[in-house]
Amino acid sequence: MYEIFQKYLDDKTTLTLSESDYIKSFAIIKKLRKRQYLLQEGDIWKYDAFITQGCLRTYSVDEKGSEHINSFSVENWWTGDRESLMFQQPSRFNIDAIEDSELVLFTHDNFELLCQEIPAFNTMVNTILQKSFIAAQNRIQSSLSFTAEEKYLNFIHKYPGFASRIPQTMIASYLGMTPETLSRIRKQTAKK
Amino acid sequence: MYEIFQKYLDDKTTLTLSESDYIKSFAIIKKLRKRQYLLQEGDIWKYDAFITQGCLRTYSVDEKGSEHINSFSVENWWTGDRESLMFQQPSRFNIDAIEDSELVLFTHDNFELLCQEIPAFNTMVNTILQKSFIAAQNRIQSSLSFTAEEKYLNFIHKYPGFASRIPQTMIASYLGMTPETLSRIRKQTAKK
DNA sequence: GTAAAAACTTGATATAGATCAAGCCTTTTT
DNA sequence: AAAAAGGCTTGATCTATATCAAGTTTTTAC
Numbered sequence: 001m002y003e004i005f006q007k008y009l010d011d012k013t014t015l016t017l018s019e020s021d022y023i024k025s026f027a028i029i030k031k032l033r034k035r036q037y038l039l040q041e042g043d044i045w046k047y048d049a050f051i052t053q054g055c056l057r058t059y060s061v062d063e064k065g066s067e068h069i070n071s072f073s074v075e076n077w078w079t080g081d082r083e084s085l086m087f088q089q090p091s092r093f094n095i096d097a098i099e100d101s102e103l104v105l106f107t108h109d110n111f112e113l114l115c116q117e118i119p120a121f122n123t124m125v126n127t128i129l130q131k132s133f134i135a136a137q138n139r140i141q142s143s144l145s146f147t148a149e150e151k152y153l154n155f156i157h158k159y160p161g162f163a164s165r166i167p168q169t170m171i172a173s174y175l176g177m178t179p180e181t182l183s184r185i186r187k188q189t190a191k192k
Numbered sequence: 193m194y195e196i197f198q199k200y201l202d203d204k205t206t207l208t209l210s211e212s213d214y215i216k217s218f219a220i221i222k223k224l225r226k227r228q229y230l231l232q233e234g235d236i237w238k239y240d241a242f243i244t245q246g247c248l249r250t251y252s253v254d255e256k257g258s259e260h261i262n263s264f265s266v267e268n269w270w271t272g273d274r275e276s277l278m279f280q281q282p283s284r285f286n287i288d289a290i291e292d293s294e295l296v297l298f299t300h301d302n303f304e305l306l307c308q309e310i311p312a313f314n315t316m317v318n319t320i321l322q323k324s325f326i327a328a329q330n331r332i333q334s335s336l337s338f339t340a341e342e343k344y345l346n347f348i349h350k351y352p353g354f355a356s357r358i359p360q361t362m363i364a365s366y367l368g369m370t371p372e373t374l375s376r377i378r379k380q381t382a383k384k
Numbered sequence: 385g386t387a388a389a390a391a392c393t394t395g396a397t398a399t400a401g402a403t404c405a406a407g408c409c410t411t412t413t414t
Numbered sequence: 415a416a417a418a419a420g421g422c423t424t425g426a427t428c429t430a431t432a433t434c435a436a437g438t439t440t441t442t443a444c
Binding site for chain 2: 420421422423424
């Protein structure tokens with residue numbers, strides 16, 4: 001399913017045919033079954049990964065053994081652990097597939113090469129990073145100022161479609177609340 | 193105090209003398225008194241801002257009138273509102289000085305010019321952005337998985353020196369707890 | 385297609401942290 | 415130097431959300 005990524009590139013940037021081919025020459029297709037790991041805690045992450053199909057989660061496990069979901073990533077988004085990649089240090093996160101998924105991977109060395117040699121690609125990558133940062137800022141703000149109910153309403157507004165494909169337990173974890181609390185909130189808001 | 197910024201540049205990147213001069217030619221020096229705003233909610237942010245001296249906070253005000261501090265920025269860091277800058281939309285944040293401060297500003301147009309014309313500058317800027325994103329990710333993780341006490345201990349560990357120059361009320365707001373709770377935590381941890 | 389596992393709901397109870405309130409220090413302003 | 419404002423502490427009480435527990439529904443696996 002490289003075409004999905006090709007379409008994404010064509011949509012986000014303008015490339016010559018030879019540039020497109022050059023990018024494609026580095027692509028590694030990876031398929032993941034549901035529950036399969038893309039990255040495990042302790043591993044060092046070495047890729048840039050684009051999702052063409054499916055859904056993954058990035059999460060950490062605390063000392064008490066509870067999971068905390070940091071992010072969900074679906075088709076047409078990127079995933080990975082930037083901290084592990086940048087500092088080449090063991091990851092504190094796990095990334096696994098919530099659904100059967102398919103990805104396009106680039107080793108980071110190849111990815112940097114592409115950034116250097118294709119300015120339009122570099123610009124696109126930079127824009128993605130800026131948007132990711134803005135999204136992270138907004139998430140921090142919501143975690144500081146929203147009640148549990150507001151967090152949930154904000155979530156379904158911001159990511160319509162996620163609620164139907166991701167188990168509630170995981171959404172609760174992502175929002176920083178227990179599944180029971182989320183269940184009760186859904187019951188209440190359904191009434192209105 | 194442009195020298196502080198010059199030193200920062202020399203430390204983070206390698207520039208020719210003419211590149212350095214070129215950068216300097218676009219710099220705007222701005223001084224802020226304590227409590228003075230750099231940006232107010234509703235304004236559109238148009239700069240890239242480096243702090244050479246002092247300390248600022250970025251915060252939002254919710255419907256109930258409570259302030260939520262998103263970040264502190266001190267000398268040798270950058271500040272601003274990327275979302276407002278990127279989309280040229282009214283900011284949801286306020287940025288003001290906690291101490292008398294001094295900044296080096298670049299209008300974003302000039303800043304982009306510098307990024308385009310000086311690859312080393314562009315690389316530096318990109319690295320900053322990546323680190324900012326990683327920091328934001330870590331903050332999300334701590335907000336999801338830490339208790340109030342752990343958040344505070346993590347904060348003083350990560351930013352030693354901040355606790356002595358920033359009022360506790362503001363630190364409490366940054367950590368997402370009330371000043372009373374922070375006061376009690378400090379009392380408890382002092383015992384140990 | 386049935387058993388096992390995972391996910392969701394609901395109720396009862398507990399608790400971390402919020403809120404309200406008052407008093408005391410410390411800094412700023414005049 | 416006095417007054418005012420801002421910041422910190424402490425106690426009493428409240429509340430949103432967590433925890434524990436049991437039952438039900440849905441999904442997965444053989």
